[in-house]
Amino acid sequence: MQHLRLILKQIRVHQWVKNVLVFAPLFFVGQFFMLDKLSMAGELFMAFSLLASSMYILNDINDRHVDRLHPKKKNRPIAAGKIKLWEGYLIMAIFLAITGFLMTQFNLKTNILLGGYLVLNLLYSNGLKSVAIIDIFLVALMYLIRIKAGGELFDIEVSEWLVLVTFFLALFLIIGKRRAELTSKSGHSTREVLKSYNEQFLDYCLVVVISATVIGYSLYTVSMEISYLLYSSFFVFFGMFRYVYLIYVEGKGEAPDKLIFKDMWLLITVVLWAAYVFGVFYYFG
Numbered sequence: 155m156q157h158l159r160l161i162l163k164q165i166r167v168h169q170w171v172k173n174v175l176v177f178a179p180l181f182f183v184g185q186f187f188m189l190d191k192l193s194m195a196g197e198l199f200m201a202f203s204l205l206a207s208s209m210y211i212l213n214d215i216n217d218r219h220v221d222r223l224h225p226k227k228k229n230r231p232i233a234a235g236k237i238k239l240w241e242g243y244l245i246m247a248i249f250l251a252i253t254g255f256l257m258t259q260f261n262l263k264t265n266i267l268l269g270g271y272l273v274l275n276l277l278y279s280n281g282l283k284s285v286a287i288i289d290i291f292l293v294a295l296m297y298l299i300r301i302k303a304g305g306e307l308f309d310i311e312v313s314e315w316l317v318l319v320t321f322f323l324a325l326f327l328i329i330g331k332r333r334a335e336l337t338s339k340s341g342h343s344t345r346e347v348l349k350s351y352n353e354q355f356l357d358y359c360l361v362v363v364i365s366a367t368v369i370g371y372s373l374y375t376v377s378m379e380i381s382y383l384l385y386s387s388f389f390v391f392f393g394m395f396r397y398v399y400l401i402y403v404e405g406k407g408e409a410p411d412k413l414i415f416k417d418m419w420l421l422i423t424v425v426l427w428a429a430y431v432f433g434v435f436y437y438f439g
Contacts, residue, residue: 164231165207169411173202176304179312184435191308198307201256204249209275211246267303286350290328297324315374322367327410329359334407364394383434389427396420
């Protein structure tokens with residue numbers, strides 16, 4: 155049982171929350187409760203999750219010597235020697251095999267996007283994560299691929315504004331993470347790319363992407379011509395301001411996937427936004 159917990163920690167199950175983006179196209183066209191499509195989207199969710207976990211394992215194997223110098227990352231199972239290298243490679247091979255099987259259920263365009271996601275991960279892991287700006291854009295593109303894949307799976311045309319908002323929001327989270335790492339004592343020693351950034355540059359970038367996100371989301375709500383959807387912008391604006399507060403005032407933001415569940419106000423905002431948008435699309439739209 156203890157070893158199973160180590161494996162779950164190693165594959166970063168908490169990071170799978172990012173992959174709920176594959177459900178977004180169904181949600182935003184009012185087809186979320188079509189069980190056959192929901193089941194297929196669940197398979198795509200698993201495919202992205204297993205691919206991501208495989209890349210986490212590969213990253214940790216490649217970075218194990220550097221991670222041992224980090225106050226937090228040294229506790230990762232592979233860096234700590236609690237999961238052997240051969241075990242890591244075996245788990246990765248099993249996950250990739252399962253992903254390959256799942257891909258037989260998808261159409262060509264969806265599989266191309268999955269393949270692109272894998273290629274971007276490999277490029278990121280093998281050098282580009284150390285190239286300033288490129289590292290940010292690559293991770294943001296991975297978010298974008300998730301929502302596009304969800305659309306291609308069901309031949310749903312995802313709104314151009316929603317695509318842009320996804321990309322801008324991803325940039326916001328990643329830049330916020332880089333800034334939090336840069337200003338903390340723990341991140342600078344192991345993430346090489348932080349040596350290429352400074353606080354002023356990242357602050358400017360945050361201002362740009364915050365503006366782009368709130369404007370883009372507002373234009374998306376207007377373009378949909380659905381009653382009351384515009385007012386969901388209030389939740390988006392509050393959530394982004396709250397996140398900026400957490401970065402600048404409380405010095406948080408290094409783990410956005412965890413922060414959303416740890417900060418009560420942020421979690422309440424996300425839940426209220428989801429509930430409000432659900433009501434608009436499924437009851438008042």
